[in-house]
Amino acid sequence: MSDLTGKVALVTGAGRHRGLGKAIAQRLASAGAEVVIADLGRPLGPQFPSGLVAETAEMEEVAAELRQSGRRVLALPCDVRDEGQVEAAIRRTVAEFGRLDILVNNAGVGYLMAQVTETRLEDWSAVLGVNLTGVFLMTKHAARQMIAQGGGGRIITIASQAAKSGFPYASAYTASKHGVIGFTRSAAIELGPHGITVNAVCPNHVTTDLGSWQNQFFSRALGQTLEEYLEAMRRRIPLGRPGRQEDTANVVAFLASDEANYITGEAINVSGGEEMH
Ligand SMILES: NC(=O)c1ccc[n+]([C@@H]2O[C@H](COP(=O)([O-])OP(=O)(O)OC[C@H]3O[C@@H](n4cnc5c(N)ncnc54)[C@H](O)[C@@H]3O)[C@@H](O)[C@H]2O)c1
Structure with missing residues (x-):
């Protein structure tokens, strides 16, 4: 089992009970990490409706459950599309825990589905804003902190099978997830000399709240x-x-560990063999 004792991890989009983010945060905490869960905290207009995004009460419940691991856990509101909020979340993490070693970009929107000819610009922008721009902003500011503190770091993004293959009704989602792979590769080249690895994980279907909605x-x-x-x-x-x-949580824990220190720029499938390239 990976040992992450003394490490500090921030997981975005981890405020829902059935979500991948909570499972990842739980797995990192059980390996010894202190954990910050950052999520939207409230519905926000038609693209971020109640029932499909985490609200403060659910985030606090998730944080309380994670604390049963004995680790310190902080729940923070953060819209990953907003650079000011992203910077504030990293600052708060460092103020509370002293450092940031592991960033997991898990926040994602996968419920704004329509055929290309019917896709509204505001839905396209919301999907790209969270799934791609959010990954860029979080990575930018987490990497600055990791470089400043020294000692390397781990940046792991939850992409998707849709980062490798096309899906109908999901052009925005698929474009954002393919984009994440290109971003991961470029960031891995730039951040490698600092000992920071940058990888993506590509799950197939998982029955989270989002997964149920998609089914x-x-x-x-x-x-x-x-x-x-x-x-x-x-x-x-x-x-x-x-x-x-x-x-997915097990692969993230491995990528976050010292054992994975020679793996960077990868997009690793976790798909039971459904996706092989
Ligand atoms: N469930 C699947 O089948 C599946 C498969 C492959 C990849 N993924 C990816 O895994 C990740 C987690 O998905 P999930 O299935 O657990 O869904 P989920 O809906 O439970 O989790 C997504 C989280 O992102 C948060 N979020 C949305 N907009 C945000 C914003 N602007 N700022 C911060 N947080 C925001 C939501 O509040 C929610 O908690 C997503 O990136 C998704 O694309 C999911």
């Missing part, structure tokens, strides 16, 4: 029952099941 959406779009849709999904995955939150 409902795609089964309806294909004219299938939910069970028919899920059965077809299981049949195309060589390992016979969709991903679980802990499958």
Whole structure:
């Protein structure tokens, strides 16, 4: 098991009970890290509706549950599209914990689905704003802190299978996740000399709140029952099941550890064999 004792991790979009971000934060805390969970904290207009984003009460519940690991955990509101809020979140992390060693860019929007011809600019901008610009802003300011404190660091972005393959109704999402891979590769080259590794993880379907929403959406779009849709999904995955939150969390914990110190610029699939390139 990776030992992250004494490390400080910040995980974005980690404020929901069933989310990948919480599972990642839990896994890092159980490996010994102190953890900051940063999430939106409130609904914000039609692109960030109630029920699809984390609100303060849920974030605080998640933080309380994570504290049962015995680690210190802080929940912070942060819109990753806003550079001022991003800088404030990093400053607060350092004020509370003294440093920042691990950034996990997990915040993402995957529910604004429409065919290209029907995609509204404001939805496109919201998806790109969180999934790509948010990753850039968080990485920029986390890397500045890591360089200033010395000793290297780890930056890990949760991309997607949609970073490798196209999906209907998801051109904005797919473009943002493909973009994250290019960003990861460039940042890895620049930050390597500082001992900072930059990697992406590409899960296939995981039944989080977002995942459930997507299952409902795609089964309806294909004219299938939910069970028919899920059965077809299981049949195309060589390992016979969709991903679980802990499958991704385990890979993140490995990438965050000393054992992964020679891995950078990668986009690692966690997909039961569904995605192989
Ligand atoms: N669930 C899947 O099947 C799946 C598969 C591959 C990749 N992913 C990716 O994993 C990540 C987590 O997804 P999830 O399935 O746990 O969904 P989720 O909806 O539970 O988590 C996404 C989180 O991002 C937060 N968020 C949204 N906009 C934000 C903003 N502007 N600033 C800060 N936080 C914001 C939301 O509040 C939410 O807590 C996403 O990047 C998603 O694209 C998910």
